[in-house]
Amino acid sequence: MxxxxxxxxxxxxxxxxxxxxxxxxxxxxxxxxxxxxxxxxxxxxxxxxxxxxxxxxxxxxxxxxxxxxxxxxxxxxxxxxxxxxxxxxxxxxxxxxxxxxxxxxxxxxxxxxxxxxxxxxxxxxxxxxxxxxxxxxxxxxxxxxxxxxxxxxxxxxxxxxxxxxxxxxxLCDYRTRVSEAFPPAAPVDAVCFGAGSVGSSLVLALLLSRAMGDLVVVDDDRLESRNRLKYPAWIGEPGVRAKVDWLQGLALGTSLRVTPYHGSCADWQESGPSAPAMAVAAVDTREGRRQVADVLARETLNAGIEGLAMHVSRNRFGDGLACVYCPYVDTSDRASETDVLRELTGLDSARLLELLGGSKLTAEDVNRMVAGGRLSEADFDLVGGRIGDVARARLYAGARVKTGSGIAEVNAPFVPALAGAILAAEMLKAPGSAAVLDRRVDVDCSGLPTGWTSRPVADPSGRCLCHSQVRRRAYLRAWPKEYPPAGVAEPKGNMKR
Ligand SMILES: [Zn+2]
Structure with missing residues (x-):
């Protein structure tokens, strides 16, 4: 080769x-x-x-x-x-x-x-x-x-x-015009789950905006050479391998304090922190978003990327509109995450469930994917990586270009960068101000932004975490005055605990 x-x-x-x-x-x-x-x-x-x-x-x-x-x-x-x-x-x-x-x-x-x-x-x-x-x-x-x-x-x-x-x-109201007004600003006070292409682009956009405040970044992964293309913040030699330490280093000497946490969202949750005012889901799996929803942050920002399209949403919890996990619940019965990954990797469901649960890729996993024609022989640096790395390499932030000799997949590193810029904009707006994103903005980078935003409703099946009365009460205890969820006093029949 x-x-x-x-x-x-x-x-x-x-x-x-x-x-x-x-x-x-x-x-x-x-x-x-x-x-x-x-x-x-x-x-x-x-x-x-x-x-x-x-x-x-x-x-x-x-x-x-x-x-x-x-x-x-x-x-x-x-x-x-x-x-x-x-x-x-x-x-x-x-x-x-x-x-x-x-x-x-x-x-x-x-x-x-x-x-x-x-x-x-x-x-x-x-x-x-x-x-x-x-x-x-x-x-x-x-x-x-x-x-x-x-x-x-x-x-x-x-x-x-x-x-x-x-x-x-x-980035004030996301309309296709120049905004005369700037939104009321606030120092950053958030926990970001995920330090990959979106999470690191968010930190870069905050730093270039001269942001002030505190950001905790939670991730258990290490930098690998394959990440460099899609991480615009990766310019010089990082000097460290843990992604969260790298981001902390980038912010040294600025007004933004980045505190690294080595571990998964579930690890962080088990360490017993109080619910953060703002959480950011810069993760790339459904399970990752479920874990972030369970943090019960007052507000959660979410970024999703598929090909050249991306969206950012600003979610609350149990207020009748979608929470961070709602859009991902309903896919469970149709094409489950393991079905998609089985097709993509050729690995069996039992092994995929282990990998989705946090196990790292072994040499045997990578060998099997190479033997099955899913990966090239040069991809052995995926050993020790996460299952999401394989999916991302093939599905995430890229364009499928039809050429004379067939289809070629080309990476589009500016897509996660745009998601990071929008997340940064939302983090810099004072919470509760009229300028915050009214729920969701979608941008398809095969064209230009449309100027529209949308307000997706909560998962209609009643299976999302935001329908659980236990969690709704916990959310209200944590945030008694702000953004009270609707309908807590009148549980509906289809709600699940
Ligand atoms: Zn929900």
């Missing part, structure tokens, strides 16, 4: 069209032109793009900046170091003229795509626009959406919508 077949950009099982597709990405040259006040956006965009197409250059004025994660120095110095460290793939023919020029910030001519952002709003356009400038979660969202637009242009085979003229969006 050649080195190109193992390129992480096409995931663990590259389709037959992958080699030609990677050649196209390797020979594309992107130039980012930026101005002094848009360094964080320019570097964030370069960070996404250089993981997709290796020939990225940044043309920036030599002003000094100090940015969390990216470091301290002049903008060109930081860009050079970032591109060198984050690049995936080989830059081929990097000397020729750029195929695509992106103007970031106050760039008035000469680009194919223009992007700017202030703290809470962003603009994208094909012609120069009145630039926005500032710091906040919309900077990270703008970088992810601009990377998605470049991704769609580089892969015209993908179905979906391209930017036709101009586009505006904001």
């Amino acid at each position: 050649s080195e190109r077949d193992l390129d992480p950009r096409t995931g663990l099982v590259p389709g037959p069209g992958a080699a030609a597709l990677l050649r196209r990405l390797d020979s594309t040259r992107v130039l980012i032109r930026t101005t002094a006040d848009s360094g964080a956006l320019a570097l964030s965009l370069a960070n996404h793009l250089v993981r997709i197409c290796p020939s990225v250059a940044v043309d920036a004025p030599p002003i000094g900046v100090n940015l969390p994660v990216f470091g301290m120095g002049t903008l060109p110095e930081l860009a050079a170091r970032l591109l060198n460290q984050a690049r995936i793939g080989r830059a081929e023919g990097a000397e020729g003229p750029a195929n695509l020029v992106i103007g970031v910030g106050d760039v008035t001519a000469g680009a194919d795509l223009y992007v700017s952002a202030n703290g809470w709003s962003l603009r994208l356009s094909v012609d120069p626009h009145e630039p926005l400038a500032g710091r906040g979660p919309a900077v990270s969202a703008a970088a992810a959406l601009a990377a998605a637009e470049v991704f769609r242009r580089l892969l015209p085979e993908l179905p979906g919508v391209r930017l036709a003229r101009d586009f505006e969006w904001n």
Whole structure:
């Protein structure tokens, strides 16, 4: 198997069209032109793009900046170091003229795509626009959406919508316009379950927004080289292997205190903490979300990713609208998680249940998947990993591109980054303020955000944890004044304890 077949950009099982597709990405040259006040956006965009197409250059004025994660120095110095460290793939023919020029910030001519952002709003356009400038979660969202637009242009085979003229969006009410008002802010006070691509992107977006406050991050996993592509916060050598320690290190010296907890959500729960004001479900299994629902946080933020589509929801508990677990309950009878994984991995149900319960992948598991054609021989670093790693490698945050020679799966690392930016925006809004997400926003990165949000109702089957009277009473005891759940006094017949 050649080195190109193992390129992480096409995931663990590259389709037959992958080699030609990677050649196209390797020979594309992107130039980012930026101005002094848009360094964080320019570097964030370069960070996404250089993981997709290796020939990225940044043309920036030599002003000094100090940015969390990216470091301290002049903008060109930081860009050079970032591109060198984050690049995936080989830059081929990097000397020729750029195929695509992106103007970031106050760039008035000469680009194919223009992007700017202030703290809470962003603009994208094909012609120069009145630039926005500032710091906040919309900077990270703008970088992810601009990377998605470049991704769609580089892969015209993908179905979906391209930017036709101009586009505006904001992370206050998620409508497709620039928001004049900023939401009332509050220091971060939350527990984040999961330090993978979404959890680490959340921390990156918070740091770049100069967030203050306290964030506990709960995860039992270690960094592996296969994670690098999808973790935009992974730029330099981490120096530690536990994901939670790595995130704590990124936040050192900033106003955000990250406290690591090595373990699963269930371990953390058993350690006897009081219910947190806010929990974040940055996990990728149904069981993971069930455990987060059981924490009974006052509010829970959830991110879900499938292919190029993602959603973020802001949930309460037992108030008639969906809790964090509600959307995942009803799937149990139709296609269960083990059925999906059995198809994906070729492992038997008994073993899958052990793995879903937290057991780590053994050499025998990986051997069996390789023998069954589910993984390539180069994937032995999955030994000691989690079953979710296999699923993620094939299903998570990627595009299926139909090429002349077949289907190729291409990773789309900007999708979890966008989820992280939206989670960060919701964490920075004062709880209970009118500006918080009214339940759920969906973005399909095969196009642009629609400007709509939705209010999904609670699981109608009555089987979700949020129908349990015991849990509803515990939630009310923990949060007697805020967000009282509806219907506690009048239990319905279909409710289960
Ligand atoms: Zn529920």
